[in-house]
Amino acid sequence: MARIMIIDDSLVARMSLKACIPKDVGHELKEGNDGSVAIELYQTFKPDLTFMDLTMPGIDGMTALAEIRRMDPTAKVIILTADIQTRTIERVMELGAFGLLKKPPVKDAVQAELIKALATENK
Amino acid sequence: MNEYLQIFNTISLGLVVLDRELNITSWNRWMELHSGIPAEKVLGQNICNLFPSLCDSSFNRIVKSVFAFGNYASYSQKLHKYLIPMKNPHGSSTLFPQMQQNCSFGPLRNDNKEITAVYITIQDVTDFVIYEHKLIQMAKIDGLTGIYNRRYLDSRLTEELERSRRHGNPLSILMLDIDHFKKINDTHGHLCGDYALRKISELLQELVRTSDILGRYGGEEFCCVLPETPFEQAIVLAERCREQIATSPLSCTDQQTRVTVSIGVTGMHRDDTLDSIINRADNALYQAKHAGRNRVCSCPALSEAGL
Amino acid sequence: MSNPLRELTELEKDALQEIMNIGFGRAAADLAEIINLHVILSVPHIAVLQSDEVISYIHKQIPDTTDMSMITQFFSGKFNGGSFLVFPHGEGRKLLRIFDGEMALLGENYDIDVLEKETLVEVGNIIIGACVGKIAEMLGDVVSYAPPRFFSQDQIFETLDDVLNGSDSFAILFKTVFNFEQYNVSGYLFLVSQQSIMPWLKQAIAEFLGPYE
Numbered sequence: 001m002a003r004i005m006i007i008d009d010s011l012v013a014r015m016s017l018k019a020c021i022p023k024d025v026g027h028e029l030k031e032g033n034d035g036s037v038a039i040e041l042y043q044t045f046k047p048d049l050t051f052m053d054l055t056m057p058g059i060d061g062m063t064a065l066a067e068i069r070r071m072d073p074t075a076k077v078i079i080l081t082a083d084i085q086t087r088t089i090e091r092v093m094e095l096g097a098f099g100l101l102k103k104p105p106v107k108d109a110v111q112a113e114l115i116k117a118l119a120t121e122n123k
Numbered sequence: 124m125n126e127y128l129q130i131f132n133t134i135s136l137g138l139v140v141l142d143r144e145l146n147i148t149s150w151n152r153w154m155e156l157h158s159g160i161p162a163e164k165v166l167g168q169n170i171c172n173l174f175p176s177l178c179d180s181s182f183n184r185i186v187k188s189v190f191a192f193g194n195y196a197s198y199s200q201k202l203h204k205y206l207i208p209m210k211n212p213h214g215s216s217t218l219f220p221q222m223q224q225n226c227s228f229g230p231l232r233n234d235n236k237e238i239t240a241v242y243i244t245i246q247d248v249t250d251f252v253i254y255e256h257k258l259i260q261m262a263k264i265d266g267l268t269g270i271y272n273r274r275y276l277d278s279r280l281t282e283e284l285e286r287s288r289r290h291g292n293p294l295s296i297l298m299l300d301i302d303h304f305k306k307i308n309d310t311h312g313h314l315c316g317d318y319a320l321r322k323i324s325e326l327l328q329e330l331v332r333t334s335d336i337l338g339r340y341g342g343e344e345f346c347c348v349l350p351e352t353p354f355e356q357a358i359v360l361a362e363r364c365r366e367q368i369a370t371s372p373l374s375c376t377d378q379q380t381r382v383t384v385s386i387g388v389t390g391m392h393r394d395d396t397l398d399s400i401i402n403r404a405d406n407a408l409y410q411a412k413h414a415g416r417n418r419v420c421s422c423p424a425l426s427e428a429g430l
Numbered sequence: 431m432s433n434p435l436r437e438l439t440e441l442e443k444d445a446l447q448e449i450m451n452i453g454f455g456r457a458a459a460d461l462a463e464i465i466n467l468h469v470i471l472s473v474p475h476i477a478v479l480q481s482d483e484v485i486s487y488i489h490k491q492i493p494d495t496t497d498m499s500m501i502t503q504f505f506s507g508k509f510n511g512g513s514f515l516v517f518p519h520g521e522g523r524k525l526l527r528i529f530d531g532e533m534a535l536l537g538e539n540y541d542i543d544v545l546e547k548e549t550l551v552e553v554g555n556i557i558i559g560a561c562v563g564k565i566a567e568m569l570g571d572v573v574s575y576a577p578p579r580f581f582s583q584d585q586i587f588e589t590l591d592d593v594l595n596g597s598d599s600f601a602i603l604f605k606t607v608f609n610f611e612q613y614n615v616s617g618y619l620f621l622v623s624q625q626s627i628m629p630w631l632k633q634a635i636a637e638f639l640g641p642y643e
Contacts, residue, residue, distance in 0.1 A: 012445040012639065019642035055451065055473055082455025085462045103452045104638075181529065184465045185552075191464045192457075194559020195503075195575040199548040202529060227577070236572045 001026045002118050005047035007038040007064070008080070009056040013103070017051055017080065020110035035059025035067075042068050042075070049098075049117045054081040054088070062095065069096040076117050080105060137207070137224075137245030140231065143190060145170050148240060157209045157222065157247070174207060182206070189228050189241045198226040200248050211249050223252040265339040267317060268324035276338030276346055281397050283336070283350045294391040295357030297347040298404040299327070299364070302383045302416040304343035315375040319382050322373055330364050346404070354390030354423055361386045361419040369417055383417035390423060438478060438602075438632070445635045450474040450604060453568045457560035467528075469557065471619075472607040481601045481624075484594050485587070488620060491605060492516055499546070499582045501554035502589065507573035508630045509566045511602075511623030512593060515554045516586070517615065522546040524613045525553055547580050554578060557608065561619060569634040594622065601625060 004027050008014050014031050021027060032041050034056045042050065050068070054061035061079060068075050076098040081088065084102055092100055099113050131138060132152040140149035146169050150162045160173075171178035181203060185196045198206055205224040212222060225248050231240040263275040271279070280296070287294040301307075301319065308316040320343065331337055331347055340346040349357050369383045387408030391400060403422050411420035438446065454471040461467045479487055492498060499522055501515040523546040555578055566573045581589050594601065602623045609616040623631075 010444055010448040010451070012441070012448045012642075013451075016448075016639075016642040055455075057473070082452035083459055084455070085459045087462075088459075103455070104448075181552075184467070185556075187464050188556045188559065191460050192556065192559035192563040193572070193574075194555050194563065195577060196555050196559075197548075197551055197578070199552065201544055201548045202552065229575075232572065 001028075002048040003028045003030070003045060005030050005032065005038070005041060005045060005050040007032045007034070007041075007050065007056075007061075008053035009033045010053070013053060013080070017105045017110065020105045020107045021114065022111065035061060035064035038064040039067050039071075042071065048076065049114070050075065050077045051101075052077055052079055053103075054079060054083065054092075062091065065092070065095050065097060078113055078117065137243075139170075139207075139243045139245070141170060141186065141241050141243070143239065145186065147173075149242075154207075154245070157212060158207060176208070177206065185228055186241055189230050190238055193230040193232075193238055196228040198228065200225045200252060206243070206245060212247065213249055213253070216249075216253060218256060219249055219253060222247055223249045268321050268339050270324045270328065270345075271336065271338035273338060273340050273346075276336060276340065276348065277397060279336050280346075280348050280400070283348055284391065284395055284397065284400065287350065287391055288393065292351045293353040295349045295352045295354050296389060296391075296400060296404050297345075297349070297357065297361050297364070298340070298387040298401075298408040299345040299347070299384045300386075300408055300412070301343040302385055302412075307382065311375055318375050319373055322371075323368060323382065323384070326367055326371060327364060330360070330367060346401075354388070354421070357388050357390065358419060358421050361388045361421075365417065365419050385411035385416045386419045387411055388419060388421040438628075441639075442632060442635050443476060445639055446476055446631075447474070449568045449635070449638060450476070450565060450606075453564035454561060454606060457564040460564075461556070461560050465556065467553070467556070468611055470609040470611060471561070472609075474604050474606040477603045477605075478625075479601055479603055481594055484601050484603055484622060485590055487603065488514075488590065489587075491618060491620075497583065498586055499550060499580070500586045500589070501550055501558070501578050501580055502593070503555070503558050503578040504576040505558075505562050505566075505573040506576075507566055508571045508627065508634075509562075509569055509573055509623070510627060511621055513558045513562055514590070514620040514622070515550075515558060515617060516620070517550060517617035521615045521617065522550040524615050525549045525610065527613055528553065547582075551578050551580055557619070561606070562621065565621075568638070569631070570637060571634070602627070602631070 004021065006014050006017055006029060008017070018029065021029070030041060030045050030047070032038050036059045038050070038052060039059070052061050052064060065077050065079065068077060073096070078099045078101060079092050079097045080101050080103055082103045089100055098117055101109055101113060134151070135153060137154045137157065138149065138151040139147060139154060142148050146167055147165045150165050155161050165173060181198070185198060188194060189196050200223045205221050206226045207224070209222040211219055225246045227244045229242055230238045231242055233239045263271055265272040283294055301323065304316065304319070307319055323345070324339070327337055327345065327347065334350055336348040338346055349360065365384060365386055369381065373382050385408060387404045387406065387410065389400060389403040389407055407420045407422035410422070411418050414420065451473060454474060458469055458471050461469050477487065497518060499517045502512060504512045523542055526545055526549050528549070558578070559575065562573060602625065604621040606619050607616060608619055
């Protein structure tokens with residue numbers, strides 16, 4: 001049972017991710033559609049876990065990731081992206097992402113990350 | 124026999140099929156004929172082992188992309204000359220000893236629509252390339268003398284002026300004109316006049332260096348662009364040319380004739396345009412004529428501004 | 431008279447947008463990893479337009495067609511249409527550096543415009559194949575390609591005119607900006623499909639959304 005934030009400018013992308021998250025566990029979900037919403041919402045909602053897209057208009061995923069990690073070094077952010085180039089992955093991990101998932105999201109992969117993220121003790 | 128198989132073996136185009144490991148799985152009759160390698164020797168072999176020079180970046184990039192994306196790919200003679208080294212089938216050509224080829228690549232799919240192989244077509248375009256080369260040469264070369272023509276010289280001079288300006292190197296030009304050329308034609312006939320032009324072109328070609336650009340500028344006028352050559356050196360070269368020509372007998376229709384040239388020399392000025400430098404060289408040439416012909420006159424760049 | 435089959439609903443549009451994002455993302459990743467060609471593809475823009483509006487739409491996107499080069503390539507499958515890769519004129523020659531090392535073979539007898547054209551065709555084919563191929567894949571289709579054609583400057587609008595006018599009344603247009611960082615070259619990619627693919631497209635989108643509903 002956790003607070004989960006989902007950030008993506010595409011309604012369908014958010015929908016498809018939500019469909020991969022188990023509904024019977026009582027997770028609380030909040031959504032946003034760009035980086036600035038992500039940053040604001042992070043502070044008010046204080047999610048245990050964030051799923052975030054990289055390519056968004058306005059403030060993009062990389063910038064939002066960096067900002068959220070700056071505000072809270074314990075923040076757990078999983079990046080979702082179609083662009084799975086090595087250098088993108090490296091950059092994302094350097095910025096402190098908890099993990100990275102390929103789009104479109106697949107139930108098993110999403111649930112595996114969820115379990116990993118929520119099992120880790122907060123320091 | 125199956126119609127497709129007949130086409131495969133009689134078509135006048137090379138057809139090769141590669142599997143994902145780049146092993147050759149098809150090699151048609153045209154390929155056998157032109158490579159001199161029968162199919163049995165290549166089937167199952169890796170194409171990179173057979174033709175090591177082939178597996179450079181372009182070929183690899185194209186083949187990988189076709190396997191990954193299923194796109195149609197082109198490999199043009201203009202960029203690559205050829206794909207598979209083969210002898211020029213049109214007889215020996217020193218310019219093009221190898222067959223020039225335009226190639227294309229495409230995906231082959233199995234019943235599950237997965238790409239399992241890539242086909243390559245190889246087309247012999249050597250005769251087009253040779254023809255095109257001839258046309259290009261004709262556009263650059265003066266028919267009678269075989270040296271460059273004015274159009275080409277002008278464009279090269281413009282380039283060289285720019286290059287000299289960019290790198291801060293000196294550049295000089297010579298303007299040569301055959302003395303009393305009209306008299307040669309009138310006295311000995313036009314064939315002799317033509318012979319004189321050819322002979323002088325030959326002499327000049329031997330005297331100038333490979334980096335120099337020699338062209339026929341007008342009826343009896345020649346221009347030579349000397350990149351990276353300071354003014355003083357150009358004068359020395361001009362004098363050598365004048366002397367060689369004056370002392371070379373020109374045998375023409377039984378009569379020994381001596382021909383002389385007048386030469387104008389100038390060096391490049393930083394603000395020179397094609398016109399200004401040519402004008403200055405022309406003025407120097409005019410001075411040489413006026414002063415009695417068979418001599419070199421020079422006009423250093425720093426004196427009068429271009430007319 | 432509006433025909434539901436002619437238009438995409440908001441949800442379908444969003445889904446198609448996401449499909450294209452993912453497709454282009456994969457295309458860019460593959461281009462980089464497989465053939466070491468680094469391209470940045472912008473988020474694609476989708477529009478459904480009357481066929482005769484397509485030309486003026488493209489016109490507005492491209493700053494100056496008198497100074498452009500274009501590769502066109504038709505593709506066919508269930509996803510069928512034409513792709514138009516447009517570069518500012520002269521940009522293509524920067525891509526010649528891709529062939530560094532092989533260029534020594536060319537000697538002095540070459541025309542830079544011809545080389546630029548050949549380079550654009552060779553590289554353009556690959557980009558188009560990657561983008562169109564990945565989208566088709568996401569939509570559950572496999573496409574084949576006609577040989578590419580090259581046009582420059584004034585030929586461009588004549589060609590677009592010929593190709594796009596006088597066909598089905600609606601067209602679906604996808605536009606993306608691509609950028610080769612290492613060569614500092616950018617251009618546009620337009621994919622135009624006739625409205626006749628709409629029923630299949632809607633079906634393919636529904637299948638994509640299927641697992642998520």
